Amino acid sequence: MSKGLFVVRKEAESTSLSEALDRYEREVASTQKGAVKYASLIRIWKRSSLKDRFLATIQGKDIASYRDARLKAVSPQTVIHELNLISRLFNTAIKEWGMGGLVNPVSQIRKPKMPRSRDRRIRSRELEAICAISESPVLSDLMRFAVETGMRRGELAGMTWDMVDLKKRTVTLLVTKNGEKRIVPLSTEAVRILSNLPRKIDGTMWGMEPDSITQAFIRAVDRARKTYEKECEGKGEKPDPGFLVDLTFHDLRHEATSRFFEKGLNPMQVAAITGHKTLQMLKRYTHLKAEDLAELLKE
Numbered sequence: 134m135s136k137g138l139f140v141v142r143k144e145a146e147s148t149s150l151s152e153a154l155d156r157y158e159r160e161v162a163s164t165q166k167g168a169v170k171y172a173s174l175i176r177i178w179k180r181s182s183l184k185d186r187f188l189a190t191i192q193g194k195d196i197a198s199y200r201d202a203r204l205k206a207v208s209p210q211t212v213i214h215e216l217n218l219i220s221r222l223f224n225t226a227i228k229e230w231g232m233g234g235l236v237n238p239v240s241q242i243r244k245p246k247m248p249r250s251r252d253r254r255i256r257s258r259e260l261e262a263i264c265a266i267s268e269s270p271v272l273s274d275l276m277r278f279a280v281e282t283g284m285r286r287g288e289l290a291g292m293t294w295d296m297v298d299l300k301k302r303t304v305t306l307l308v309t310k311n312g313e314k315r316i317v318p319l320s321t322e323a324v325r326i327l328s329n330l331p332r333k334i335d336g337t338m339w340g341m342e343p344d345s346i347t348q349a350f351i352r353a354v355d356r357a358r359k360t361y362e363k364e365c366e367g368k369g370e371k372p373d374p375g376f377l378v379d380l381t382f383h384d385l386r387h388e389a390t391s392r393f394f395e396k397g398l399n400p401m402q403v404a405a406i407t408g409h410k411t412l413q414m415l416k417r418y419t420h421l422k423a424e425d426l427a428e429l430l431k432e
Contacts, residue, residue, distance in 0.1 A: 145235045149188075151179050161221075182199075196219070200242065253379055281320045282304070290342055293338060294338060358377040
């Protein structure tokens with residue numbers, strides 16, 4: 134104590150993880166762009182076996198046990214998001230809440246390895262099949278627009294007509310995932326899609342929330358696959374096991390990014406359209422067809 138090395142751990146030893154999560158949500162998470170996502174992660178942690186443990190008693194081995202248990206139920210990416218949240222909470226407690234003597238237990242463990250990036254590209258026939266059978270009045274146009282622009286699901290759901298300039302052929306996104314403004318250029322097909330959309334009184338473009346888009350897409354893919362299987366059965370043919378299988382709505386952004394490269398755009402031009410911050414991030418979504426690259430190498 135005389136040397137000034139003694140650290141008071143009283144608050145860290147009397148504050149439970151659940152109480153710290155409540156404070157973090159109130160003072161930090163609720164003020165950030167991803168407030169809804171953070172609230173969901175906080176609810177997950179508040180259901181964990183660690184919720185009543187005092188912060189000072191939570192060690193790396195406890196977080197490691199949580200990690201291993203969660204990996205049996207959810208994807209590595211989901212677990213990483215959960216660990217990142219608790220890591221930020223501990224850092225905030227140490228740096229801003231004055232809880233001396235705390236050690237961030239997440240820094241003491243290995244985070245799950247990310248799976249290999251998806252290389253699934255939606256085929257034109259798959260896109261047409263899904264659009265043809267969708268029961269949603271807007272999903273077909275929304276999907277085609279997503280492939281033309283490479284916009285994220287949340288960006289599409291948040292579109293309003295005042296963001297669109299059909300004369301300049303642009304959509305101005307004021308709020309994006311990385312927090313920066315982005316102006317998305319529109320192809321001729323994208324302009325055609327928007328020009329034919331009915332105008333809503335509230336100014337919204339598609340009238341669908343992000344989760345509603347995902348659910349409508351999943352239902353349409355499922356119906357399209359079942360229809361395809363019945364058609365094959367009627368023709369006495371064996372269905373292609375990969376057709377209309379393992380598709381996500383995010384694959385449309387993936388497909389759009391790959392098509393931009395195939396049209397001859399350079400990485401900087403593609404990044405300006407899609408909003409990717411680094412070449413490594415861009416590479417995760419870009420899987421060019423070998424036969425197309427072979428064509429470029431012809432003399």
